[in-house]
Amino acid sequence: MSHFSKFYNKIFDYSLKKGKHIYFKDMISFHKTSPNNIIPIMTNHIYQEMPIRLANRVTDLNDLPFGLSKNHSINKIREKYLDSFDELTSINNPQTPSQVEEFRSSIETIYNRHSATLTTMSKGLYELQSENKISPLDAPYIQSFLNRFHKNRTEIRIILEQYLSLFKPPLQNHCGIIHLDSNLENILQQAIDNIQNICDTNGIDLYLSDIIKIQQSSSITIPTLEHYLYYILFELLKNSIEAVRLKKNPQITITVENFDESWVFIKIQDNGHGVEEENLEKIWYYSYTTHPMETQDILEQDDFSVKSPLSGFGYGLPISDVYMNFLNSSSNNIKVLSDSNGTSIYLMLRKYKL
Secondary structure, three states, X not given: OOHHHHHHHHHHHHHOOOOOOOOHHHHHOOOOOOHHHHHHHHHHHHHHHHHHHHHHHXXXXXXXXOOHHHOHHHHHXXXXXXXXXXXXXXXXXXXXXXXXXXXXXXXXXXXXXXXXXXXHHHHHHHHHHHOOOOOHHHHHHHHHHHHHXXXXXXXXXHHHHHHHHOOOOOOOXXXXXXEEEEEHHHHHHHHHHHHHHHHHHOOOOOOHHHHEEEEOOOOOEEEEOHHHHHHHHHHHHHHHHHHHOOOOOOOEEEEEEEOOOOEEXXXXXXXXXXXXXXXXXXXXXXXXOOOOOOHHHOOOOOOOOOOOOOOOOOOHHHHHHXXXXXXXXXXXXXXXXXXXXXXXXXEEEEOOOO
16 A cells, blocks of 8 residues: 555544544633643643544545635645644654653644635635635535634634643733633724724724724623634624725724623624625625625735735634634624614623633
8 A cells, every 4th residue: 555545544544533622611621720730631632632633624625525625725725734634643642841842843833834724715715706616505515614624723723822832931810822811891902903003004094983982881801812802803893894984974882791790792883884684694604795805815814914904805704703602612602683774793702710
């Protein structure tokens, strides 16, 4: 049997194994545990789990219909998964400090290798749509594939990022990348400031301080992954600002309040043109957008890059839903209501007790 055949048989064997998911609530449960005690646990989990996840992503990409698996951008993603699978399965189970350090170095390489997968996949999807290789009838299948793909990718990246952070000096009020006392108003303001910067950079004549009003009776802090929650708020606010930017009297109201002891309620309401009823379901589809971009304008950027136009990417809402579901360790956390008077987005954010 050739080396190539053996390699793909190995991938197939790993893809048949059942993986073990880790949820955000599981990660938070370690907040009082020393990094020195968490590292061996996570090293073993990643060593056992990562090859299974990588093998499944390769299998999923190989099985894509409609010629999707032959697309150049999707091929790039698959090749990177193959490289990471090969690298990870070539490492012996790390036991000694030097082996753990070698493993950490490999994990860092793998983490960085896949940093642009989100935009690369989006570019591939745009290319296929522009070539008319995806019909409306294909949309449910593509949606199901992308939901599964991005859900698993998100979980993997968060686990790897958490693992790598444990080898660095600890930050105050943090457990790895988890901020244990995150201020929601600060994250909101950071999102608004960066969107203002995008407006200024792209010559969009908007002053968000005149448009956006935040209603929050008291300071609210929660344990969360700040950069993921930031992305969610950043993307949802971008949508609202795009909806109102041509209005004579643009208004966006953000309400943040404690819903009860376990949940925080966030509402983003705009007076924009709204979403037509027949498109309300489509807004959850990857790459659905009312302001399409040219494929050459989609740059392959790392996650959480703010070097993006105000609209046209199309991933904001579905990816925000994936991130929100991970942060809450549950599903159906974002609701959208819209009519000709504007759009209201409702978010429920879990408050974990430490």
